[in-house]
Amino acid sequence: MQHHEATAEGYVETVRDRPEVLGVVVVGSVARGTEREDSDVDLYLVVTDEAYAQARSAGRIAAVSQDGVTYPGGYVDIKLASPGYLTAAVADGDDPTRASFVGARVMLDKIGGIADQVAAVVTLPDEVWSRRVTAYRAQARLYGGYFLKQGDQLGDRFLVQHAGVHLALAAGRIALAQHRRFFSGQKYLTAALAELELPPRFETTWRHVVNAPSAAVGQHLLEAIDAWLGPPEQFDLQLSRFISDNELAWLNGTVPPEFW
Numbered sequence: 001m002q003h004h005e006a007t008a009e010g011y012v013e014t015v016r017d018r019p020e021v022l023g024v025v026v027v028g029s030v031a032r033g034t035e036r037e038d039s040d041v042d043l044y045l046v047v048t049d050e051a052y053a054q055a056r057s058a059g060r061i062a063a064v065s066q067d068g069v070t071y072p073g074g075y076v077d078i079k080l081a082s083p084g085y086l087t088a089a090v091a092d093g094d095d096p097t098r099a100s101f102v103g104a105r106v107m108l109d110k111i112g113g114i115a116d117q118v119a120a121v122v123t124l125p126d127e128v129w130s131r132r133v134t135a136y137r138a139q140a141r142l143y144g145g146y147f148l149k150q151g152d153q154l155g156d157r158f159l160v161q162h163a164g165v166h167l168a169l170a171a172g173r174i175a176l177a178q179h180r181r182f183f184s185g186q187k188y189l190t191a192a193l194a195e196l197e198l199p200p201r202f203e204t205t206w207r208h209v210v211n212a213p214s215a216a217v218g219q220h221l222l223e224a225i226d227a228w229l230g231p232p233e234q235f236d237l238q239l240s241r242f243i244s245d246n247e248l249a250w251l252n253g254t255v256p257p258e259f260w
Contacts, residue, residue, distance in 0.1 A: 003071040004030045007041050010068025011076050012108050020051035022083070024108040025101070025118060032103035038073055044081040044104075046114060052082035086117040094260055098122055099182035122182070132177040133229070135245055135257045138238040139170035140225060144209075144218035152215040164213025169258055171206055171221055178229070183260075199228045 008026050015021045028042030029035040047055070055061050065076045079100075089097055101122050106115045144167040151159035172189045176182070179196050183189065193206070205221040226232060233241070246256045 001035060001037065003074070004035055004039065004041055006070040007068050007074055007076065008043065008107060010070060011041070011043070011065070012068070014067040015045065016108060020047045022046045022048060022109075022111050023106060023114045025081070025114065026105045026107055027100055027103070028077075031105045040075050040077045042077045043079075043107075044101075045078050046081050046083070046086070049082045049084040052080055052085060055080050083111070083114075083117070086114070086121065090117065090120040093121055094255075095183035096185050098124075099184040102182065124180075129177050129180055132257075132260070133174055134233065135241060136170045136173045136177065137225065137229070137232050138241040138245070139257055140167055140174065140222060141232060141235070141238045142242045143167040143170060144222045148213060148218040149215040160213055164209055164218070166258070167213070167218055167221065168206060168209045171202075171209070171225060173257070174225060174229075175202070199224065202228055 008024075008030065012024050015024065023046035025044040025046060026041065027044060029039050030041050052061075061080045063078045065078055067076060069075060089101075098121055101118050104118050104122075106118065109115065143163045147159060147163035148167065151157070151161075151163055169186070169189070172193055173183055175193055175196055175198055181192060181196070184192065190210075193203075201224040202221075205217065205224045208217045209221050232238060244252065245254070249256050
């Protein structure tokens, strides 16, 4: 909308001459053209690596500003980035970070190449997406085929609820990866899945797991995944993958798949 564009342009003018500022990247609904009348303007303020390091040390890597705002109730929601930050995000960024740059628009670039870095952040090779599907199928198999059963057998409602949530998350991440979509965060998963073309059986059983997790319902979801994607890896391979991805993440220097 015009007042959002005017605000973004106004903010750029307020920071353009600051020596530590290298660029401004508008993200979120304004960048994608899906903003509401009262939406805020989300952006990354790209600063030098030195300025970014200082901001991290001071615990000030985000801010809300009225600079350049042209409409009542509006504000600019700012996150800091730097060339080093963008390079690291290309290599190792988690999904919420990558998702935050989808549809991004560079409005200021004093060094050249920021748009290329942003484009690289939101690009993953097909083999990475395939590895994700395999990893999340192992997650789903253990949470749905083992921990949910244990929870039912022990009468442990915490374990049932915990396993159900993790099964639903793993299955949702499978669906997103199959469609080459990033996971923006738990807040957005249900809506994101609703936008995808999914097998009806998968959709129905996923909702059942969310609403009333149990060993039987979990098994139905696992069967729906297998019907959609074909036979899974052998159980011992999935078990080994699950242990490596979760219990040995500390040893591997990685994080569990739910945090990818």
